[in-house]
Amino acid sequence: MPRKPLPRLVAAVALSTAALTALSACGAAPDKDPAADKAASAASAADFGGLDALVTAAEKEGTLNAIALPPDWANYGEVIKAFEAKYKVKVAVENPDASSSDEISAVKSRKGQKRAPDVLDLGISFARSGAAENLFAPYKVEAWDKIPESQKDKDGLYFNDYGGYVSIGCDAARIKNCPETFADLLKPEYKGKVALNGNPTKAGSAFGGVFAASLANKGSFGDIQPGIDFFGKLKKNGNFIPVESTPATIEKGETPISIDWDYLNAGYADQFKGKGVDWKVSVPSDGVYAQYYSQAINKDAPHPAAARLWMEFLYSAEGQNLWLKGYARPVLLPAMTADGTADKTFVSKLPEVSGTPTFPTSEELDKANADLAANWDKAVS
Secondary structure, three states: OOOOOOOOOHHHHHHHHHHHHHHHHHOOOOOOOHHHHHHHHOOOHHHHOOHHHHHHHHHHHOEEEEEOOOOOOOOHHHHHHHHHHHOOOEEEEEOOOOOHHHHHHHHHHOOOOOOOOOEEEEEHHHHHHHHHOOOEEOOOOOOHHHOOHHHEOOOOOOEEEEEEEEEEEEEOOOOOOOOOOOOHHHOHHHOOOEEEOOOOOOOHHHHHHHHHHHHOOOOEOOEOHHHHHHHHHHHHOOOEOOOOOOHHHHHHOOOOEEEEEHHHHHHHHHHOOOOOOOEEEEOOOOOOOEEEEEEEEEOOOOOHHHHHHHHHHHOOHHHHHHHHHOOOEEOOHHHHHHHOOOOHHHHHOOOOOOOOOOOOOHHHHHHHHHHHHHHHHHHHO
16 A cells, blocks of 8 residues: 655655764764663563553653654654654654655664664565564564554564555646546646656655556566556656655646555645645556555664554554544554444545555565666666
């Protein structure tokens, strides 16, 4: 079915890299604290003595360092406010427009520093590679057993959180006939109007757009090349533009058609009401692709208890419904639908999709990433 006004875009990389470098230079190693050492090794709330004890430990720390969480991505703004209102923990969000790649870089460059990120929200391929590099702490939230086996690492190094479908957003105030399929996007009437949300070699949303285009052009989870070729064709006929779509570019009319997750496009429709933008959302029937993002805890988190409490909140019914309110599909939605805790009002507003989503395997994701790294720039340059 992973954010983020410049949603985790490559355009943010240069700025973020500079910021991260500066912060790395001024960070200082935290003092040793036995309680922190205990929290850092806790693999569940039970290891603290229960959720109440976890709350006490987290509020003592008082701060949670987050990164790459734009307030208008999957309703993260309200998620953060709700967490801060419920617990005495301040959420410090740095570089909200960072990419998944930036997040991993921050974990590595700030190891042992107070400004290191405590928690991460990552595209699945970055979650897997980070786990393989031993960057994350194992942790299983109280709702662990309700997360489908296919959506979590068995040791708790990462676990999927929310997701959605690749969709086509279109400003009907500027586009007479909004495209609804990938085949439509090739039409001459869309010359200079089609954009992606980022560079697919670094941003999960754009990666999903290329995968969906591949499925629409006789590709498969094992073969993303038809999707790369599709964007090469879009570039050649002048329809694909190099501007990475953001709320700002949409509002200015610079990216009147944007391929992005459906929860982001649906959110933009609300965001731009009354601002001269009539944003429509379609999930293309010829390229149905869904993906989840993943949560992970930095193994060297400077606020280990707050990091674990954040996870418990995200996987509570309250946290899951807040993502649902942002048009994202939380990973516990099937379980919450069954037990009656899913907010039916928010469920009814989700963009319509036909069929049941399937997901690429780890090997297929690895191959797709390698093919993109080798061929994307050649196709669209």
